Ligand SMILES: [Zn+2]
């Protein structure tokens with residue numbers, strides 16, 4: 001299939017990876033960036049899109065989402081997930097392997113790639129499991145999975161309990177140059193917990209998860225990365241203590257990277273309110289002190305990037321007693337707007353910094369193509385309207401999931417177009 | 433008069449005026465239990481379901497007496513965990529209840545927040561008869577009534593909750609209720625059985641030693657040490673618990689003043705409380721049981737839109 005050249009004209013080009021911040025055109029030909037900046041005439045057969053008044057940025061990349069296929073196609077498929085990603089401005093997402101069956105072998109990795117190709121939306125990169133069946137005892141065949149297209153390994157959804165297995169995984173994954181992404185949770189300490197341990201849990205009579213259950217694993221992983229030289233990536237950081245430990249590790253040159261989710265940057269445990277299961281996630285929403293530290297860490301680079309931890313669930317599963325409801329919220333379609341509303345609009349960070357954290361940095365951390373508008377780079381581009389205001393409605397989601405704490409909220413900033421390999425895979429309703 | 437709203441879910445959200453209204457309504461209702469015919473027609477024609485997902489003979493029987501003495505039609509549904517394991521959710525239960533056009537639901541459930549969950553989904557009045565480790569508001573109210581009977585007012589009185597506060601819904605309801613009514617509240621027990629940061633979270637003083645609590649308090653509310661939780665290793669042994677935290681005659685004898693003793697039951701004698709304390713002159717444990725029925729009558733009555741003057745009138749007239 002040949003794709004006509006795409007010429008985006010008059011947009012505000014914003015790409016911190018090459019210091020781009022000003023009005024200009026962008027030409028995409030044969031799946032790569034052919035020309036960037038200034039006034040571009042473009043070939044005669046080019047599709048022209050007027051981007052005046054819009055920001056044109058490298059496509060966002062989510063290094064952490066759950067697409068549920070295979071196993072729970074009723075709550076999400078790779079196709080619906082990839083379309084939700086596109087609607088949220090993500091040109092690429094990395095799918096966690098806690099599917100049923102677990103993505104722990106090359107055939108499973110190949111299946112995800114095949115489904116993603118058929119979906120014809122955003123790119124989907126598989127993440128393979130660290131251990132066979134995510135059972136935490138035997139390494140899965142990482143070499144073959146990487147050959148089949150896996151970009152990282154993780155047992156996310158479960159912590160790697162055995163320090164020995166984590167050590168071996170870091171050593172072994174080093175061979176293939178991929179990061180080991182860990183869900184940091186000391187299970188005996190977190191056991192039975194359903195929200196942050198603190199004032200609210202004490203009042204609601206809910207069992208708490210102390211910050212230390214995350215921090216103990218954070219420092220363990222950092223020390224093992226120091227020992228092995230393997231690259232550890234810490235998923236969904238939620239506490240100020242974790243931030244201090246990562247800072248300590250980075251200052252010593254230890255190969256550690258970390259991500260933070262939009263909800264941990266913006267919401268506190270107060271959001272649980274009266275047992276609202278749309279505020280139930282793991283790690284749990286914490287305190288204002290944690291939120292402040294996470295925002296500061298994102299700004300100063302201690303935390304490398306934003307990831308959504310998009311986790312769709314069936315409404316019936318969320319519509320029950322708090323303690324028994326599943327963890328997680330959907331996030332692909334709200335991530336940009338939530339962070340624009342809560343961090344960019346008040347001036348805490350600039351839009352350019354946000355693009356760095358949602359696009360350039362994730363590409364760097366996971367070694368993925370994209371994250372830049374540099375000439376010759378893959379033509380993955382997001383066009384957004386920073387001035388738009390919209391109200392979050394579950395029925396508008398491309399994701400099958402509706403479990404969002406922002407339902408009914410009015411957010412600032414919205415994705416207009418998502419361009420993957422030079423082709424528009426998402427154009428907001430009402431736009432030509 | 434002060435209205436209660438649709439449901440009674442917790443004491444944390446009640447105002448002092450609402451609590452006072454319930455206690456004031458309960459006071460004259462106590463007399464009904466002393467009559468030859470222990471029945472008033474106040475809730476005639478009202479249908480109440482006692483929905484118990486968790487066994488509790490004491491609370492269920494107390495509610496049942498309260499309902500019958502008010503002439504309501506009461507149905508007991510003991511669900512245990514069986515229906516849940518068969519896949520029926522609380523949402524399904526709510527839908528079924530709504531379809532049966534009942535007037536009130538008394539719910540006991542193992543999940544914190546379950547009563548509120550139900551209340552938000554049905555139009556009937558919902559009374560929380562204990563939800564997980566959250567609250568047990570009618571137990572808190574009966575404890576307040578019992579102490580108010582003795583003291584006239586709770587203002588400035590000092591009450592210490594002793595034992596497993598972490599897992600106790602009774603403790604939370606007591607703490608909120610007592611503080612709203614002007615009492616000072618403390619907790620005492622091993623730190624492993626207290627919520628981390630209890631001082632800030634619940635607004636209480638913490639005593640690590642039972643001797644210090646006894647010296648400070650005007651009343652002790654002694655919570656049951658939950659044997660089923662002992663496998664979780666919160667304390668080393670019951671024997672040691674009794675030696676370090678048990679409320680014994682010897683310890684009470686050293687108190688600077690006479691202490692009132694409460695216990696929500698069921699008691700584990702010889703562990704958290706010794707028999708000579710439980711049966712001693714300062715024990716209000718049986719008063720609590722009597723007051724439990726009156727408080728529950730008052731709550732049922734007020735939630736159905738009743739007026740205290742009518743309740744009193746009914747009593748005075750001997751029906
Ligand atoms: Zn995780």
Ligand SMILES: [Zn+2]
Pocket residue numbers: 064065066096156157309
């Ligand atoms: Zn995850």
